[in-house]
Amino acid sequence: MNNILEKCIRVGVFGTFLGHGIVALGINQKWIPLITCYGFSRDEAIAIMPYIGIADIIIAFIILVYPIRVVVAWAILWAFMTALSRPISGDEFVEFVERSANWCLPLVLFLTLGIPKNYIGWLKVRE
Numbered sequence: 001m002n003n004i005l006e007k008c009i010r011v012g013v014f015g016t017f018l019g020h021g022i023v024a025l026g027i028n029q030k031w032i033p034l035i036t037c038y039g040f041s042r043d044e045a046i047a048i049m050p051y052i053g054i055a056d057i058i059i060a061f062i063i064l065v066y067p068i069r070v071v072v073a074w075a076i077l078w079a080f081m082t083a084l085s086r087p088i089s090g091d092e093f094v095e096f097v098e099r100s101a102n103w104c105l106p107l108v109l110f111l112t113l114g115i116p117k118n119y120i121g122w123l124k125v126r127e
Contacts, residue, residue, distance in 0.1 A: 009109045010064055013075060016102050017060035020082075024053030034082065037089035063109070070122040072110045079103035 024031065027049045035045035035052075059078075062071045080103040086095035116122045 006109070006112055009105060009112065010067060012105050013072075013109060014060045014064040016079070016105065017056045017063065017075065021053045021056030021060060024049050024056060026053075033089040034085040037085055038081075063106070067109060067113065067125055068123055069110060069113055069116055069125070072106055072113065073122070075106040076103050076110060079106060 027046055031049065032042055032045045035049070036042060040048070056078075059071060059075055062068065063075060079099075083096050083099035083102055086099065087093045113126055116124075117127060121127055
């Protein structure tokens with residue numbers, strides 16, 4: 001794939017995760033129901049949100065600098081589950097659809113890097 005296009009995709013994923021990470025560090029009150037819908041209490045949601053923010057920021061920089069496939073795969077799963085938390089927590093389904101780019105962009109990056117052929121391939125950028 002075109003190296004410039006891959007870098008643009010990486011910048012897009014970086015921006016998504018960095019932005020969400022910064023917001024999570026500030027304990028966004030609107031996000032509490034998005035965490036409690038998965039079984040956490042309100043206090044637990046507040047307590048873990050800064051850690052979620054730190055993880056998002058770390059993921060953002062890894063994907064920008066050296067996108068090993070296991071981290072990209074995590075980004076897909078995490079972004080999908082956080083988008084899905086919208087309708088699970090009571091929002092309309094369109095809230096999930098609206099956030100499809102949050103998980104589709106890491107999916108495109110993952111497919112661009114190639115599906116790992118073995119265990120060690122998950123720890124590499126490419127074969």
